[in-house]
Each structure stands twice: as C-alpha cells, then as structure tokens.
Amino acid sequence: MKPCAVYTFGVDGLTGTVLTETERVLREKFNLRLEYGGDLRPPLMGARDGQLLADALLYHLVKVKPPQAVAALGLTPHDLYSNGLNFVFGLASPLHGAAVVSYARLVDPDGDLFRSRVRKEVTHEMGHVFGLEHCPTPGCVMNFSNSLYEVDLKGEDFCPSCRKKLEKRLKELGIV
Ligand SMILES: [Zn+2]
Numbered sequence: 001m002k003p004c005a006v007y008t009f010g011v012d013g014l015t016g017t018v019l020t021e022t023e024r025v026l027r028e029k030f031n032l033r034l035e036y037g038g039d040l041r042p043p044l045m046g047a048r049d050g051q052l053l054a055d056a057l058l059y060h061l062v063k064v065k066p067p068q069a070v071a072a073l074g075l076t077p078h079d080l081y082s083n084g085l086n087f088v089f090g091l092a093s094p095l096h097g098a099a100v101v102s103y104a105r106l107v108d109p110d111g112d113l114f115r116s117r118v119r120k121e122v123t124h125e126m127g128h129v130f131g132l133e134h135c136p137t138p139g140c141v142m143n144f145s146n147s148l149y150e151v152d153l154k155g156e157d158f159c160p161s162c163r164k165k166l167e168k169r170l171k172e173l174g175i176v
C-alpha cells in the first residue's frame with residue numbers, strides 16, 4: 001500500500017479516535033496506508049476568532065508533504081473557514097494532492113455518530129483529492145454538506161458513478 005501522509009494541527013482528547021477512523025477510511029476506501037507525520041503548529045495566517053483559514057493549512061501541508069506520499073491530509077480540532085464561507089468541514093486541493101478536515105463541528109456525545117461523521121468527511125475530502133466533484137445523487141458521500149444536518153443525511157459510501165471515477169483515478173496512479 002502506498003502512503004498517505006497524515007498530520008495533525010493541534011491535538012485533543014479525540015485525536016486518537018479521529019486517527020483510528022482516518023486510518024480505516026484510507027485503507028478501506030483508497031487502499032492507502034496512513035503514515036503519521038506528527039503534530040504541526042496551526043498556521044496563524046488568516047486566523048480569526050477561534051477559526052483557522054483552511055487554505056493556510058492546505059498551503060502548509062503542500063510544503064511538508066514527503067515526495068513518496070500519494071497525498072497529504074491534515075486533521076484539526078480547530079474550526080475552519082475559507083474564502084466567502086463562514087465555516088467549512090474541510091477543504092481539498094486535487095492539484096496539490098492535499099486535504100484538511102476539521103472535526104470541531106462533528107463532535108457529539110454519541111461516539112458512534114461522531115466516528116461516522118469523521119469517516120464521511122475524511123472520505124469526502126479525499127474523494128476531492130482524487131478528482132471527484134460534488135455529486136447530487138442522494139446519499140452519496142460526495143454530496144455537498146453545508147450543515148451538520150446534511151452531513152448526517154448522506155451516507156459513508158460513494159454512489160456507483162463516483163466509485164467508478166475514483167477507481168479509474170486510483171488505477172491511473174498505480175494505487176490499486
Ligand atoms: Zn466537498
């Protein structure tokens with residue numbers, strides 16, 4: 001299995017759980033091996049009241065991404081925003097093979113629900129990394145989610161069309 005470099009931008013009591021779910025998603029859905037690269041200092045560029053600029057984290061990931069890694073993924077307990085959006089659950093750059101996911105808004109007293117949300121958002125952003133776009137098929141993990149309600153509404157898996165596109169891309173890259 002090829003490696004996906006995973007970094008944290010800050011750690012808390014949920015980081016272990018998030019890394020476990022991420023490892024599972026990368027292995028089961030993308031045939032990638034999680035290679036933990038360590039905890040990075042959250043970039044202050046663009047930071048505002050309790051929120052980090054998702055683009056700044058992506059930029060940082062691109063800089064530290066090891067050459068042998070197929071992709072770089074950042075995980076953070078901090079809330080994120082991006083240009084024109086009050087908040088984002090995550091952000092990806094297919095061009096640079098990098099993505100970032102925030103679990104700040106995914107937290108729930110129900111551990112199963114929290115872990116499922118984490119799996120969905122990691123799957124979604126990694127889907128973008130491999131060229132998938134937002135998909136209108138009900139339940140597809142590539143549905144655009146602008147609220148927790150929408151995150152909970154969609155499933156954890158790709159619809160057949162997205163799955164086909166992803167497999168084609170993973171084959172092109174020699175990942176499967
Ligand atoms: Zn998206």
Ligand SMILES: [Zn+2]
Pocket residue numbers: 135136137140141142143158159160161162163
């Ligand atoms: Zn789809």
